[in-house]
Amino acid sequence: xxxxxxxxxxxxxxxxxxxxxxxxxxxxxxxxxxxxxxxxxxxxxxxxxxxxxxxxxxxxxxxxxxxxxxxxxxxxxxxxxxxxxxxxxxxxxxxxxxxxxxxxxxxxxxxxxxxxxxxxxxxxxxxxxxxxxxxxxxxxxxxxxxxxxxxxxxxxxxxxxxxxxxxxxxxxxxxxxxxxxxxxxxxxxxxxxxxxxxxxxxxxxxxxxxxxxxxxxxxxxxxxxxxxxxxxxxxxxxxxxxxxxxxxxxxxxxxxxxxxxxxxxxxxxxxxxxxxxxxxxxxxxxxxxxxxxxxxxxxxxxxxxxxxxxxxxxxxxxxxxxxxxxxxxxxxxxxxxxxxxxxxxxxxxxxxxxxxxxxxxxxxxxxxxxxxxxxxxxxxxxxxxxxxxxxxxxxxxxxxxxxxxxxxxxxxxxxxxxxxxxxxxxxxxxxxxxxxxxxxxxxxxxxxxxxxxxxxxxxxxxxxxxxxxxxxxxxxxxxxxxxxxxxxxxxxxxxxxxxxxxxxxxxxxxxxxxxxxxxxxxxxxxxxxxxxxxxxxxxxxxxxxxxxxxxxxxxxxxxxxxxxxxxxxxxxxxxxxxxxxxxxxxxxxxxxxxxxxxxxxxxxxxxxxxxxxxxxxxxxxxxxxxxxxxxxxxxxxxxxxxxxxxxxxxxxxxxxxxxxxxxxxxxxxxxxxxxxxxxxxxxxxxxxxxxxxxxxxxxxxxxxxxxxxxxxxxxxxxxxxxxxxxxxxxxxxxxxxxxxxxxxxxxxxxxxxxxxxxxxxxxxxxxxxxxxxxxxxxxxxxxxxxxxxxxxxxxxxxxxxxxxxxxxxxxxxxxxxxxxxxxxxxxxxxxxxxxxxx
Numbered sequence: 083x084x085x086x087x088x089x090x091x092x093x094x095x096x097x098x099x100x101x102x103x104x105x106x107x108x109x110x111x112x113x114x115x116x117x118x119x120x121x122x123x124x125x126x127x128x129x130x131x132x133x134x135x136x137x138x139x140x141x142x143x144x145x146x147x148x149x150x151x152x153x154x155x156x157x158x159x160x161x162x163x164x165x166x167x168x169x170x171x172x173x174x175x176x177x178x179x180x181x182x183x184x185x186x187x188x189x190x191x192x193x194x195x196x197x198x199x200x201x202x203x204x205x206x207x208x209x210x211x212x213x214x215x216x217x218x219x220x221x222x223x224x225x226x227x228x229x230x231x232x233x234x235x236x237x238x239x240x241x242x243x244x245x246x247x248x249x250x251x252x253x254x255x256x257x258x259x260x261x262x263x264x265x266x267x268x269x270x271x272x273x274x275x276x277x278x279x280x281x282x283x284x285x286x287x288x289x290x291x292x293x294x295x296x297x298x299x300x301x302x303x304x305x306x307x308x309x310x311x312x313x314x315x316x317x318x319x320x321x322x323x324x325x326x327x328x329x330x331x332x333x334x335x336x337x338x339x340x341x342x343x344x345x346x347x348x349x350x351x352x353x354x355x356x357x358x359x360x361x362x363x364x365x366x367x368x369x370x371x372x373x374x375x376x377x378x379x380x381x382x383x384x385x386x387x388x389x390x391x392x393x394x395x396x397x398x399x400x401x402x403x404x405x406x407x408x409x410x411x412x413x414x415x416x417x418x419x420x421x422x423x424x425x426x427x428x429x430x431x432x433x434x435x436x437x438x439x440x441x442x443x444x445x446x447x448x449x450x451x452x453x454x455x456x457x458x459x460x461x462x463x464x465x466x467x468x469x470x471x472x473x474x475x476x477x478x479x480x481x482x483x484x485x486x487x488x489x490x491x492x493x494x495x496x497x498x499x500x501x502x503x504x505x506x507x508x509x510x511x512x513x514x515x516x517x518x519x520x521x522x523x524x525x526x527x528x529x530x531x532x533x534x535x536x537x538x539x540x541x542x543x544x545x546x547x548x549x550x551x552x553x554x555x556x557x558x559x560x561x562x563x564x565x566x567x568x569x570x571x572x573x574x575x576x577x578x579x580x581x582x583x584x585x586x587x588x589x590x591x592x593x594x595x596x597x598x599x600x601x602x603x604x605x606x607x608x609x610x611x612x613x614x615x616x617x618x619x620x621x622x623x624x625x626x627x628x629x630x631x632x633x634x635x636x637x638x639x640x641x642x643x644x645x646x647x648x649x650x651x652x653x654x655x656x657x658x659x660x661x662x663x664x665x666x667x668x669x670x671x672x673x674x675x676x677x678x679x680x681x682x683x684x685x686x687x688x689x690x691x692x693x694x695x696x697x698x699x700x701x702x703x704x705x706x707x708x709x710x711x712x713x714x715x716x717x718x719x720x721x722x723x724x725x726x727x728x729x730x731x732x733x734x735x736x737x738x739x740x741x742x743x744x745x746x747x748x749x750x751x752x753x754x755x756x757x758x759x760x761x762x763x764x765x766x767x768x769x770x771x772x773x774x775x776x777x778x779x780x781x782x783x784x785x786x787x788x789x790x791x792x793x794x795x796x797x798x799x800x801x802x803x804x805x806x807x808x809x810x811x812x813x814x815x816x817x818x819x820x821x822x823x824x825x826x827x828x829x830x831x832x833x834x835x836x837x838x839x840x841x842x843x844x845x846x847x848x849x850x851x852x853x854x855x856x857x858x859x860x861x862x863x864x865x866x867x868x869x870x871x872x873x874x875x876x877x878x879x880x881x882x883x884x885x886x887x888x889x890x891x892x893x894x895x896x897x898x899x900x901x902x903x904x905x906x907x908x909x910x911x912x913x914x915x916x917x918x919x920x
Contacts, residue, residue, distance in 0.1 A: 084193050086131055091297035093134055094127035097391035098299055101384060113313040114372045118380045120307055121283055126388045127303070128290050134392045191672060197296070204292035219247045225257075231273045243336045244268045246275045248282075267319045267332050274318035280311040309354065316358060317368045330359045420501070423563070423576060423584055424483050424494035427653065429646050431576065431584035432463075432470065432485065432494055434477055445470070446583040451773075452766040464765045464775065468657065488657055497586075498563040498576050501550050508551070510534055513564050516595035517575040517587035521644045521706055522605065524598045525575060525587055536562060538577075539602050540863035559852070581856035601701050609680040609864050610871035613917065614898050618673045619699050622682040626695050627671060629705065630686070634662045644706045661712070661738055666690040678864050678917045681709070691715040691737030691779075714739030714779045719799015722782070724792035730782045741798045742774040743767065743785070746808035751793070754784040767807075804885040822887065825880045829889040832906045834878060836914065837893065841869040850911045857914065865916060873897040888913060 101119050110116065222236035238252045245252050251272040257265065275281065287304040294300040320329050337355040372380075420436040435442040435450065443463035444450040453461045453474075461474040468488040477483055485492045510529050517525040523539045534546040534554060546554035552564040552572075561578035565586075578584040612619075625642070632638040633651075636659045640648040651658065666689025674683040674694075681696040692713045700706035715737040722730060745751050745767045753765045753773060767773040777783070783796045785807055796802050832849070839845040840858070843866055847855040858865075873896030881890045881901075888903040905913040 084197060087197075087294065088296075090127075090130040090134060091294045091299070093391045094123070094130050094294070095297065095299045097126055097387055098123055098303070100387040100391065104383075104387075112369045112372070113310050113317070114369060115376075115380060117278075117307070117310040117314060118372065118377045119384060120303065120310065122381045122384045122388075124283070124287055124290060124303055124307065126384075126392070127294070127300070128286065130392060136392065200295055201292060204295055208288055208292060215247050219250050219252060222250075222252055225253070231269045233269070233273050233276055235269065244272050246272050246281055249276050251276065263323055263325070263328060264332055267323045267329055270322040271315045271319040274315035275311060278311065278314060280315070284308055284311065312354060312358060313361065314369070316362060320362065321368055326362055326365075330362050333359055333362075421499065421561075421578075422477065422496055423498040423578070424485075425497045425586065426485065426492055426494045427649060429586065429649055430653075431497070431586060432483075433578065433584050443470070444583045446585060448583060449772075450580060450583070452768070454765065488654075497565055497574075498553075500553060500561065500563070507548065512572050513552075515572075516590050516592065518590045518594065518598065519577065519585050519587040520646060521700065522598060522602050524590070524595045525577060526595065527575075539599060540606065541859060542862075579856060581853055582860075604701065605680055606863055606867050609678070610867040612676045612680055613678055613868050613900075614871055616675050618676070618682045618684075619697075621703075622697050622699060623671060623673065623684065625699070625705055626684055626686070626697055626708075627668065629708070630662060630668055633658045635659075642704055644700055644704050647705055647707055664690060664738065665693065665712075675917065678861060678868055680864070681707070691739075693738075711740050712738035712776055713803070714798065714800055717779050717799045719780065719797045719802040721802065721805075722795040722797060724784070724795060727784060727792060727795060730795060730797075736779040736781065738776060739779050739798050739803065740774060740776045741783070741796070741802065742772060742804050743796070744772050744804075744806050745769055746806050747787075750788045751807055752786045752788070752790060754786060755781070806887065822883050825889045825891075826906050828909065829904055829906050830878050830880065830891065832909070832911055833889075833891055833893075833902055833904045834875070836904070836911060837869065837875055837902075840865050841875075849909060850914075854911050854914055861916075868900070868916070869895075871897065872900060888915075 101123050105116060105119060218238055218240045219236065221240075222238035225235045225237055233251055234249060235251045235253060237255055237257065239255055241252050241254050243254060244257075251269065253268065257268075260268075284304065284307060287307050291300040291304050316329070316333075320326055323329060333355050422434050424432045424434070426432055430446045432446075433444045433450075434453070435444070441453040441455065441461070442450050443453045443461070445463065445465050448465060451464055453463055455461045455474055459474055460471050461477070463470040465487070471486040472483050481496045483494045483496075485494050510532070513527050513534060514529050515527055517527070519525055519538070525539075526537045528535050528537075528543075530545070535543050536546060536556070537543045544556045546556050546562060549555050549561070552566070554562045556562070559580045561576070561584075563576040563578070564572045565574040565576060567573040573589050575587045575589075576584055577587065628642070629638065633655070636655065638651050638655065640652070643651065669687045669689060671684055671686045674685050677683055677696060679698070681698045684695045684697070686693050686695060692715070694711045694713060696707075696709040697705060698707040717736075743753065746769075748769055750769065751767050753767055755777070765773070777798055779799055780797050783798070785793045785796065787793060793807070796805055835846060835849070840862065843862065845855075845858050845862065847858070850858065875893060875895055877894045879892045879894070881892050884890060884903060888905045891902045891904065893900050893902055900916060903913070903915040904911060
């Protein structure tokens, strides 16, 4: 809000400067012309916060004359409310809180509080003055006898001289004893104020000053309009009595007796009388009044200046080639990998994949990653919430696995496997129904002839292809497996996607499904307005603070959480308590914005670090979902040469931090965590893949090539939270991406096509990576609702480059604006993000 008001005040000042320069250049002296011009400026100033950016001049420019280099970095991973690492886990020894740091002050919050306080005081003063003067005008007695002018003239004992309030002229009781010339001058002056509606003009100017009190121009506007109102009324009075000197004496007489209220128009204020008297005596002729046609001409002449001061310039790059038609759904192909699914609880599933000689693992809500098999026969999966270790041979011969995670043994039961045994096609009707995947998500399965189709809440209908007994696939790499209970009835469903892993859903009835769909529809209807307004949900800040305190004590309030969130918190409570104890006391928490999915985004400053929270509040007032990301402390981190590997060791007691690496090389890389003993713990990252983990500040990670040869060492810190691994960047200092000052050659074109496709509900999935396509499908109902609320796209402006080399754009729509971040490589969108990202 502060930034918007400051920008509006600056634009109003620019408009005022243009008008002042024009009046000075053409040597305009007529106060009627000045009054008309400055009233137009006043109205534009009041409307400026609402109309700025609407007039947009789009300039088409040729593409940047440079080839798309091979070393372009990937864009940021979209943070669109996808499952993220919810818990930072200490590696190795326990985290010990380091020495306390200085108090962090949220200066934007301080400025907002100061602005709100001053504005409230000024507006209260104005309202009190209006109320008191209105009561005084009501109490005044109408003047009896013949009126010299056609106006509402009243006698009030509370005024010492003539004043105007609205369309009412108040005169003191001694008015009847004044001589005829003095009475006529007074009524002519005040009558001119009434006829010109000066009271209402100055009331708007006062309101403009109270709102933009920090701008000297708003104070000058009020003083200038009041001055012009008096000049015009003085001229009218002199014209009526035809005696300049007598009128000047009348002004001097009133200046010493009248004490006007804040919202009155007094005939003579002591601060302005001297200049007015000098002007009256020096004037050679009275100003000529202007008619309504000339006033309209003056306003029309100023309108272009208003458009210029309120508008913006946006640049677009012309399309390099015709856009291909929307490809729609991917062609069907059958699911081939061997995979076993193990349930770790009611909501979490661990999957083990075999594709030839390659082995992969995937935990619900996380990435599919290569499994590392050690010489002792144990396999490990680098989950963000802690490494999962299990006996690899047991996975082949047993119906359950004992998973070792964060020092605890977790029993995981096999619930499904692929491929399933071939059998005669069972009746499809047994699969038809509703399955609840989450508190706000239902999977609806329908029969269409001899085929099944499914539809997840908020998404389109997809046709299923049979893969075996109780197993189906769609979009090639997505699986649907129906699970049976002890009576051999279908009671659950397992939904597997490459981006989000496997999810379990229990069968439910139509009433529950309709309730979930209705709640989702209500949330969807609110999301577009909340995203546009960027206002936090009531109670969200307090809910986060109470949650932090509960986790620190180890006694979270599960009654204030949805069932899936409560189960997740209960499972990782020990790790979360360790993390929040290490972070220390909360020093400040501040609102950052609303994400496209309706999540409130907060930043938090702790005694020993900082973090980000994303909170979704359910219609029943409970916390439906929370994402937590540790951001480390003030230490910068860095990139070290491999020669220092022997001397680099992790330090205990540092702040938790989430780091993200992107493999830009053409081959696999290995990521090794160097623990306190200098030992390596390897994880493999495929080409063009993102890898992230939660670690601690200055806990070193070595990046090696496929053979294990060291390439560089990353020390986690504020400058290395995002890092690209590419040939031209090996050993470079962080911040390299920020040196690019021009957009990717076809980035704007791809963003426009993406926005257009999402707005139609038909994104061009063929020009996205599979990861971006899955994200787009999940977010489609929310993004489409937001775009419908924002209206037609008017312009796209390049604003900069992120730490991971994404292009940042501000898209101007008919009803607002939004920030987008996009990464493009070889005419394919590699990353996309809408809304606040930090």
